[in-house]
Amino acid sequence: MFPGEFRMNEATFDIKEAHRWFAIHCNNSAWDLLDQTERSEDENVEMIHLGHAAMFHWSRVGTVVQRQRSLCLLGNIFAELKKGTPAVEYGEACLKLIEKNPELMEDYDWAFGYECLARAYAAAGNRKESLEYRTLAEKTGKKIADPDDKRTFEESFATRNWHGVA
Numbered sequence: 001m002f003p004g005e006f007r008m009n010e011a012t013f014d015i016k017e018a019h020r021w022f023a024i025h026c027n028n029s030a031w032d033l034l035d036q037t038e039r040s041e042d043e044n045v046e047m048i049h050l051g052h053a054a055m056f057h058w059s060r061v062g063t064v065v066q067r068q069r070s071l072c073l074l075g076n077i078f079a080e081l082k083k084g085t086p087a088v089e090y091g092e093a094c095l096k097l098i099e100k101n102p103e104l105m106e107d108y109d110w111a112f113g114y115e116c117l118a119r120a121y122a123a124a125g126n127r128k129e130s131l132e133y134r135t136l137a138e139k140t141g142k143k144i145a146d147p148d149d150k151r152t153f154e155e156s157f158a159t160r161n162w163h164g165v166a
Helices: 015-035 041-061 064-080 084-100 107-123 127-142 147-159
Strands: none
Touching: 015 041, 015 064, 041 064, 064 084, 064 107, 084 107, 107 127, 107 147, 127 147
């Protein structure tokens, strides 16, 4: 053991509940930062870490849907930061989980998945694919049944950065 390190005693909390709590907290905090119109460089770094932390905690206690949504979050974070390669990797992984598990997904998961990949391709400078997925996102978003979910998607679609792809 290195100086300054410590050994953990027996946990006084339920590990699964802790993972769930941190997954939700990190997920929501990352989305809050992503929704800000301006962020400092420190906030950008924090947003990346929060996205990865949410993914880690959901990987321990979440469903395939929550893992897919974590991938969507990470794809959006990297797209927003104009880091095209990881944005596309996370966006494609998100869509693969959706396509592999369609019976588990909500209608808005499809719309947000397409939107994520559209923004990812835009951040990567791939205009053709970005426009294709943007069209899919828009069409799928119009079919979202729940009015609140539909409004949330439409707000995201209208306000997030498209990096010059329209």
